[in-house]
Each structure stands twice: as C-alpha cells, then as structure tokens.
Amino acid sequence: xxxxxxxxxxxxxxxxxxxQKSKTLFIGLVLTLLIFLLSALFFIAxxxxxxxxQSVDALPEITVQKLQGGKHTNIPSSAVDTILSIHGxxxxxxRVWGYYYFQKAGVPFVxxxxxxxxxxxxxxxxxxxxxYEISSQEQMLVGRGVYEIFKEHHYEESFNFxxxxxxxxxxxxxxxxxxxxxxxxxxxxxxxxxxxxxxxxMDADMATDIVVKVAxxxxxxxxxxxxxxxxxxxxxxxxxxxxISYANIIDYKSGVFLSLFIVSLFxxxxxxxxxxSGLSTQERREIGILxxxxxxxxxxxxxxxxxxxxxxxxSYLVGVxxxxxxxxxxxxxxxxxxxxxxxxxxxxxxxxFVLDFQTLALLFFLSIPLYVAASIIPSWRVATQEADEVxx
Amino acid sequence: MNxxxxxxxxxxxxxxxxxxxxxxxxxxxxxxxxxAKEKKQLFVSLTSLPDLAIATEADYIRxxxxxxxxxxxxxxxFLREYFVSSYLYAPSTQYFTARSYEK
Numbered sequence: 300x301x302x303x304x305x306x307x308x309x310x311x312x313x314x315x316x317x318x319q320k321s322k323t324l325f326i327g328l329v330l331t332l333l334i335f336l337l338s339a340l341f342f343i344a345x346x347x348x349x350x351x352x353q354s355v356d357a358l359p360e361i362t363v364q365k366l367q368g369g370k371h372t373n374i375p376s377s378a379v380d381t382i383l384s385i386h387g388x389x390x391x392x393x394r395v396w397g398y399y400y401f402q403k404a405g406v407p408f409v410x411x412x413x414x415x416x417x418x419x420x421x422x423x424x425x426x427x428x429x430x431y432e433i434s435s436q437e438q439m440l441v442g443r444g445v446y447e448i449f450k451e452h453h454y455e456e457s458f459n460f461x462x463x464x465x466x467x468x469x470x471x472x473x474x475x476x477x478x479x480x481x482x483x484x485x486x487x488x489x490x491x492x493x494x495x496x497x498x499x500x501m502d503a504d505m506a507t508d509i510v511v512k513v514a515x516x517x518x519x520x521x522x523x524x525x526x527x528x529x530x531x532x533x534x535x536x537x538x539x540x541x542x543i544s545y546a547n548i549i550d551y552k553s554g555v556f557l558s559l560f561i562v563s564l565f566x567x568x569x570x571x572x573x574x575x576s577g578l579s580t581q582e583r584r585e586i587g588i589l590x591x592x593x594x595x596x597x598x599x600x601x602x603x604x605x606x607x608x609x610x611x612x613x614s615y616l617v618g619v620x621x622x623x624x625x626x627x628x629x630x631x632x633x634x635x636x637x638x639x640x641x642x643x644x645x646x647x648x649x650x651x652f653v654l655d656f657q658t659l660a661l662l663f664f665l666s667i668p669l670y671v672a673a674s675i676i677p678s679w680r681v682a683t684q685e686a687d688e689v690x691x
Numbered sequence: 692m693n694x695x696x697x698x699x700x701x702x703x704x705x706x707x708x709x710x711x712x713x714x715x716x717x718x719x720x721x722x723x724x725x726x727a728k729e730k731k732q733l734f735v736s737l738t739s740l741p742d743l744a745i746a747t748e749a750d751y752i753r754x755x756x757x758x759x760x761x762x763x764x765x766x767x768x769f770l771r772e773y774f775v776s777s778y779l780y781a782p783s784t785q786y787f788t789a790r791s792y793e794k
Contacts, residue, residue, distance in 0.1 A: 306692045306693070306696050309696055309699070310693060310695050310696050313695055313696070313699055314695070347743065347745070349723070350723075350731075350743060351741075351742070351743060353723055353728050353731050353732070354728075354731045354732050354734075354735040356732065357731075357732040357733075357735040357736040357739075358735060358739060358741055359739045362739075362757065364757070392739075394739065396738075396740065398750060398753075406747075407747060407748075407750075407753075409740070409744075409747075409753065411738045411740065413737060413738075423733055423737075424737075426729075426730060426733060427730050427733055427734050442744065444744070476734070477730065479726075479727045479730050479731070480727075480730050480731050480734045481744075482743045482744060482745065483731055483734050483735060483743060483744060484734055484744065485744035485747075486744040486747045486753070487738065487744065489737065489738065510739045534759075536756075536757060540756075541741050541756050544741075544755065544756035544783045545741075545756065547781055548755065548780055548781065549779065549780060549781065550781045555778060555779045609699075612703075613703070613706065616706045616707065616709075616710050617706065619710065620706070620709055620710045620713055623713050623714070623717060624713065627717050627721055637779055638745055638746065638776075638779060639745055639746055639776075640746040640748050640752065640776030640779070641748045641776070642745075642746050642747045642748045642776075643747075643748075644744075644747050646744060646745060648745075649721075651721060651722060651723045651727075652717040652718060652720075652721035652722050653722070654714065654718055654722075
C-alpha cells in the first residue's frame with residue numbers, strides 16, 4: 300500500500316509545477332530539445348549501422364589490393380591463378396572498378412565492371428532494376444542519384460564518358476536501380492568489365508583488386524596469411540575486418556558525437572549544479588511551510604519526486620516522438636547534411652527503421668534519473684532542517 | 692482522483708499513445724522487409740563492394756572500410772578535417788585490423 304500513487308500529492312505536484320509556469324516551461328523545453336537532438340542522432344546512426352549489417356553476409360571473404368608507395372594501385376590479373384592454387388580458396392575474381400569524375404556536375408561516380416551480362420545474371424538483375432531493357436550491346440545500369448544527375452545534364456538515354464585520350468565513349472542507360480537499394484547504389488554505375496577498362500584506360504591483363512571466396516570460415520585467416528606471403532606488397536582485407544569497420548563507422552570517438560555528448564553532459568551538469576547549489580528562497584519557504592503544517596520529510600521528497608519525474612518523463616516522450624517523426628518521416632532535414640558532408644550527389648535519405656531498445660533505454664537513463672536526482676537531493680537537504688530555521 | 696489528476700493521466704495517455712503508435716507505424720511500414728534485404732544482398736554480391744552511398748565526397752569516405760588511416764595522406768598529410776564527413780565517420784581501423792588474421 301505504501302508504494303501506491305498518492306493522488307493528493309500528485310495533484311499538489313501538478314499545481315506546484317503550474318505555479319512556476321515559466322520555470323517549468325523553460326526546463327521542459329531545454330530537456331526536450333536535448334533529448335530530441337541526441338535521439339535523432341542516435342536513430343540515424345543506428346539505422347546506418349543496421350543498413351550496413353543487412354548486406355555484410357554478401358561481401359567477399361577476402362579482398363586483395365596491391366599497394367605501391369602506400370597507394371592502392373592495379374594488380375595483374377595473373378595473381379588470380381596464384382590465389383586459386385591456395386587450398387581452401389573457392390573462387391577468386393579480378394575486379395575492375397573505380398571512380399569517374401563528372402566534371403560538369405562536380406560529382407564522382409563509382410563505376411563497377413562485371414562479367415558480361417549472362418542469362419542467370421539478367422534474371423536476378425530484373426529484381427533490382429526498374430524497367431530493365433535487356434540488350435546484347437554494351438550498356439550500363441545506374442543508381443537513382445546518377446540518373447538524376449544525367450537527366451539534369453540532358454543525358455536521358457545514354458552518357459558520354461571522356462576517356463583518358465580525350466575521345467568519347469558512349470554507353471546507353473539500360474535501367475535504374477530500384478529505390479529499395481538506393482542507399483547502396485545511389486552513386487553506382489554497373490557496366491561490363493570491358494567498358495570499365497576502356498573508360499579507365501586499363502590494360503586487359505590488369506585489375507583493380509581481387510576478391511577471394513573461401514567456403515570454410517575457419518580457413519579465412521590461414522588463406523589470408525598465405526596470400527600475404529605470396530604478395531607481400533598487398534593489403535588483405537578480410538570480412539572480419541569489414542565487420543569491425545562497419546561496427547565502428549560512427550563511434551563515440553568521432554567529432555560530432557563527442558562534441559554533442561560534451562555539450563549535453565555540460566548542460567545536464569549545469570542543471571544539476573544549479574539545483575544542488577541551493578533552492579530559491581521561495582522554494583525553501585514552501586518546504587518550510589509544509590514542514591510547519593506537519594508534512595513528513597518523506598512526503599515532501601515524494602512530492603518533489605513526482606514533480607521531477609513528471610517533467611522529465613513528458614520531456615522524454617515528446618523529445619523521442621518528435622525525433623522519430625523528424626528522422627523517419629521528414630528524413631532528417633538539416634541534420635542529414637552532417638551525414639552527407641559536402642557530397643553533391645544526395646540520396647533521399649530513406650533510412651530503415653530499427654526498433655533499438657538500447658538507444659531508447661540509454662536516452663531514458665541519461666535524462667530521467669539524472670534530473671530526478673538533481674531535484675530531490677537539494678530538497679532533501681532543506682527538508683531535513685527545522686521548519687523555523689528554513690523559513691527564517 | 693480529481694479533475695486535474697484525470698486530465699494529467701489523459702495527457703500522459705495521449706503522449707504514450709502517440710509514442711507507441713508512431714513506433715508501431717514505423718515498424719510496420721519502414722523496417723527492412725525480407726524482400727528488401729534480399730535485394731540489398733543481391734546488389735552487394737553483384738558489386739562485392741562495401742559501404743553506403745551517403746557521403747560520396749572522397750574515396751576514403753565512400754569506401755571507408757577499404758581504406759586505412761593513411762588513405763587521407765593522398766590528399767595531403769595536414770588535411771585531416773578537409774571534409775566534414777571525416778569529422779563524423781570514424782576512420783577505418785583497417786591498417787591495424789587487416790592483419791588480425793595473424794593472431
């Protein structure tokens with residue numbers, strides 16, 4: 300029975316909050332804004348991590364890149380045969396890909412060369428490409444962002460790539476990747492390896508890097524070390540390394556999160572310091588009068604707890620609800636600029652929704668208990684003194 | 692329970708309803724479906740390239756997982772914060788983890 304909500308006290312707490320309207324409103328607003336900003340950032344970060352985690356299984360087990368003077372450079376395709384001779388290697392594919400800078404728009408595209416479009420390929424491609432027109436000639440598939448840029452510059456049917464010798468290489472657009480995979484494909488152009496080599500002026504016996512498939516996950520480390528032994532100048536990236544990289548893409552060491560955390564923690568500390576350094580004369584007098592009227596310390600603290608809990612809980616609910624709406628329905632205007640940086644090619648920022656209880660709990664425990672404690676401790680200090688001493 | 696308390700509970704219930712309703716709506720409409728996941732995996736297996744096309748301004752940001760701390764050196768050793776994205780996305784720890792298979 301002792302733990303039941305005391306409605307009279309609750310009513311008193313409500314009136315008390317109402318009496319100090321401007322103070323309640325100000326603290327509520329600051330708390331709501333703080334929770335909104337933090338939760339919006341957390342939601343975006345967890346959605347990006349979730350989106351990455353969706354496709355990590357489809358990545359190759361090992362990527363082999365040749366380094367020369369610390370820079371990534373082309374690798375001879377013949378390295379594939381050496382890698383294939385290693386036990387445990389299921390397949391090794393020489394990849395041709397790179398960046399193409401479209402000067403007129405100031406946009407870099409990612410060009411990925413794939414083997415000639417075979418029948419089985421085409422069937423699977425139809426699932427991820429809108430209005431895919433199958434043709435036997437050289438063609439390309441483009442991401443939505445790329446297509447928008449092409450359209451802006453009147454390249455609706457085909458695009459002229461400028462080769463290294465200055466001549467043009469025209470490729471027709473066979474289709475646009477569907478919206479579902481926009482976050483992965485927005486700046487991508489898929490074309491045949493032959494076309495990619497033409498555009499990059501790359502020799503037929505060279506490749507950008509080599510991807511290796513290993514059937515048994517237990518053997519990845521051994522295969523990787525054998526490849527390293529065969530190619531001492533290579534950078535070997537295993538799937539495990541990619542997973543680690545995905546996990547800490549946005550971590551607390553990076554600038555924005557660190558500075559936001561510092562700002563929010565300082566704000567909280569300011570509120571707490573302000574509260575701990577003593578109550579206003581009016582609040583002290585109020586507690587004194589209550590004590591003189593016969594209120595026990597316990598009741599006074601309970602009333603203060605109701606006040607603080609109500610204010611912070613409402614701020615939490617409003618802050619998080621607004622953040623959800625802002626991130627997933629409005630697609631985070633303004634804040635998305637931080638995530639997109641200076642990129643000219645913008646995606647529509649349709650992030651997948653993730654019900655992340657960890658984030659919700661983190662925000663809950665960062666806001667409510669801290670504020671409640673900051674309200675109760677000074678009240679307890681005053682309430683334990685004699686009534687006449689407090690009112691004097 | 693008097694009128695004020697009832698009003699408070701009504702207000703809190705509405706807030707909770709909006710909050711939970713929004714969670715439910717977003718979960719139903721904006722989570723990744725199995726079909727969407729398959730499409731994403733199909734695309735990634737086609738290109739076999741990691742990372743998302745959100746920030747595309749520099750190659751070490753676009754394909755961050757395939758770069759290392761020193762990829763930025765190509766742009767000049769003092770250009771640590773030339774792009775705002777490098778302020779947000781943590782640099783890949785690839786250089787140290789790539790040899791993790793040797794453990």
